[in-house]
Amino acid sequence: MQELREILTGGQSFSWKDEGNCFSAVLNEKVYRVTSEEDFLKDPWLKNYYDADFDYSLARETIKSKDGILASAVEAFPSLRILRQDPWIALISFILSQNNNIKRITGLYNALSQAYGHEVEKGYYSFPTPEELSRTSIAELRKLRVGFRDSYIMDAIQKADILKEIDSLEYDEAEKKLMSIRGIGKKVASCVLLFGFHRMEAFPVDVWIRKVLEKYYPGKGLEYFEPYPALCQQYLFSYARFLKLE
DNA sequence: CACCAGGCCGTGC
DNA sequence: GCACGGCATGGT
Numbered sequence: 363m364q365e366l367r368e369i370l371t372g373g374q375s376f377s378w379k380d381e382g383n384c385f386s387a388v389l390n391e392k393v394y395r396v397t398s399e400e401d402f403l404k405d406p407w408l409k410n411y412y413d414a415d416f417d418y419s420l421a422r423e424t425i426k427s428k429d430g431i432l433a434s435a436v437e438a439f440p441s442l443r444i445l446r447q448d449p450w451i452a453l454i455s456f457i458l459s460q461n462n463n464i465k466r467i468t469g470l471y472n473a474l475s476q477a478y479g480h481e482v483e484k485g486y487y488s489f490p491t492p493e494e495l496s497r498t499s500i501a502e503l504r505k506l507r508v509g510f511r512d513s514y515i516m517d518a519i520q521k522a523d524i525l526k527e528i529d530s531l532e533y534d535e536a537e538k539k540l541m542s543i544r545g546i547g548k549k550v551a552s553c554v555l556l557f558g559f560h561r562m563e564a565f566p567v568d569v570w571i572r573k574v575l576e577k578y579y580p581g582k583g584l585e586y587f588e589p590y591p592a593l594c595q596q597y598l599f600s601y602a603r604f605l606k607l608e
Numbered sequence: 609c610a611c612c613a614g615g616c617c618g619t620g621c
Numbered sequence: 622g623c624a625c626g627g628c629a630t631g632g633t
Binding site: 373374456459460461462463464465466467510514544545546547548549550553566567568569570571599603 | 612613614615616617
Binding site for chain 3: 461462463465466469470504507508509510511512
């Protein structure tokens with residue numbers, strides 16, 4: 363449970379709710395409830411979502427051998443991984459994420475689900491599709507307290523078809539395409555590419571990563587984290603928040 | 609009251 | 622190209 367908490371509610375996905383005795387999420391038109399890694403492995407859809415076929419133990423060994431900081435991060439969060447989320451969900455999630463905290467991002471995610479998604483099980487709402495969300499307006503979004511992100515969400519709805527092209531594009535082109543949506547800068551684009559399209563070459567730099575890089579990796583370029591930049595980034599993100607780096 | 613949170617936009621240089 | 626303030630909201 364503690365292992366799963368960081369993966370499911372640590373800032374890469376906002377779909378999961380900590381129910382106390384399990385984690386639940388409305389995905390793939392149903393409510394999933396999990397308490398352990400095995401729960402992901404025994405369901406085909408969840409197994410893919412959990413990125414079960416990737417050799418994380420090999421990656422961990424490689425990353426651990428780089429330096430003491432990464433070694434400590436890997437030890438602290440041994441089972442960390444990159445979930446394979448839905449591109450649209452990742453897009454809106456990380457629009458909500460800017461200048462915001464994880465708790466409130468999750469709250470807004472749930473507010474959108476209740477308002478525009480559909481009830482899959484009593485009290486459990488799916489995240490709205492682009493079509494469902496297109497019923498909203500700037501005024502309604504403001505009522506849900508999304509703040510200045512309202513116009514960003516509206517533009518993302520308009521340009522949702524962009525997501526269909528991303529898989530066929532090189533990273534830089536895909537990034538540029540996503541950044542043509544209002545409110546999508548380099549950081550949000552990298553999160554969408556990583557968490558929504560599983561582009562493992564992504565390296566999202568947020569305030570926490572910025573602090574880690576300044577403190578522990580001054581002067582180092584991102585090539586230092588090859589061949590697992592995204593995983594290194596995720597380990598450092600969790601570790602920085604764990605340490606409450608100042 | 610201040611400052612911050614998985615940032616981005618517009619402006620000025 | 623880079624630095625800066627503004628931006629909605631809720632928490633500390």
